[in-house]
Amino acid sequence: LAKTTQPISMDSYEGQEVNITCSHNNIATNDYITWYQQFPSQGPRFIIQGYKTKVTNEVASLFIPADRKSSTLSLPRVSLSDTAVYYCLVAPTYSGAGSYQLTFGKGTKLSVIP
Amino acid sequence: DTGVSQNPRHKITKRGQNVTFRCDPISEHNRLYWYRQTLGQGPEFLTYFQNEAQLEKSRLLSDRFSAERPKGSFSTLEIQRTEQGDSAMYLCASSLVNREETQYFGPGTRLLVL
Numbered sequence: 001l002a003k004t005t006q007p008i009s010m011d012s013y014e015g016q017e018v019n020i021t022c023s024h025n026n027i028a029t030n031d032y033i034t035w036y037q038q039f040p041s042q043g044p045r046f047i048i049q050g051y052k053t054k055v056t057n058e059v060a061s062l063f064i065p066a067d068r069k070s071s072t073l074s075l076p077r078v079s080l081s082d083t084a085v086y087y088c089l090v091a092p093t094y095s096g097a098g099s100y101q102l103t104f105g106k107g108t109k110l111s112v113i114p
Numbered sequence: 115d116t117g118v119s120q121n122p123r124h125k126i127t128k129r130g131q132n133v134t135f136r137c138d139p140i141s142e143h144n145r146l147y148w149y150r151q152t153l154g155q156g157p158e159f160l161t162y163f164q165n166e167a168q169l170e171k172s173r174l175l176s177d178r179f180s181a182e183r184p185k186g187s188f189s190t191l192e193i194q195r196t197e198q199g200d201s202a203m204y205l206c207a208s209s210l211v212n213r214e215e216t217q218y219f220g221p222g223t224r225l226l227v228l
Contacts, residue, residue: 034215043118043205043219044157087156091215100214101147101170102207104156 004088009109018075020108022088025069030092033064033071038085038107047086048073075110083112116140118220120206126226127196134192135223139208146189147217148181149205150174157205163189164211196227 005023012018024033032051036044048055050062050071061074075082085107091100119138127133139146144165149157160179161171165186175181178196183189193200203224207217 032215041221041224043207043222045219046216049215100145101159101162101172102149102157102215102217103159106154107156 004090004105006086006088006105006108008106009111011111011113012078013113014079015077018078018082018110020073020075020086020088020110021070022073023070024088024090027068027090028092031090032092033062033068034089034091034102035060035062035073036087036089036102036104038087040084044087044104078110078112080112080114083110085109118206118208118218120204120220120223122223123221124224124226126228128228129198130195132192132194133196133225134190135204135206135225137189137191137206137220139188139206140218141187143208143210143218144186145209145211145214146183147207147209148189148191149207149219151203151205151222152201160191193225196225198227201225201227 032049034049035047037047038044047059048062050064052064055062063072087104087107121136125133147162148160150160151157159172160175161181163183166183178194181191203222205219205222207219209217
């Protein structure tokens with residue numbers, strides 16, 4: 001599995017746009033990039049996934065450059081409730097060949113300040 | 115609410131006691147996963163089921179740990195002769211076959227071994 005590197009922590013004021021970048025230099029051709037969000041005392045929650053270029057949903061945007069060696073999760077106009085740990089994961093979509101497990105790093109702890 | 119549920123949410127036990135946790139996945143999901151998360155770390159894979167079959171176990175799953183999913187619906191995770199090092203959040207997740215990269219997590223069971 002490709003290793004990911006992301007900042008340990010970030011601070012942001014309410015209302016600002018937050019961009020969290022994840023490096024994955026060894027990403028494979030069939031790997032997708034997935035981001036999970038985890039609030040304190042809760043399980044992780046899937047927020048967005050992409051393969052290349054840009055993906056946007058109601059929660060966030062994901063920007064992936066052409067070389068796919070990094071990705072940036074963008075959270076527009078954060079609020080206090082966006083304070084959480086954000087995990088970047090790189091893994092292939094399921095191939096049907098056996099088990100599938102998510103491999104989490106330590107994530108980025110985002111603190112939103114009033 | 116049709117999400118993944120886990121019970122109990124919290125468990126305090128004395129070293130050497132046995133504990134059992136339950137996970138009820140999303141009803142149409144036939145894949146079920148157990149993860150363990152310690153403070154400041156991301157979740158770590160323990161084991162997974164497809165329907166009632168346990169198809170993979172991590173090296174983290176010592177002989178004191180056993181998991182079952184007898185009817186392919188809910189699952190239980192039992193820890194025998196608990197040790198202080200077992201203190202952690204135990205997370206359950208479920209997914210559809212062929213959508214394993216998108217796992218839905220429960221709120222977790224926080225275990226404290228005194």
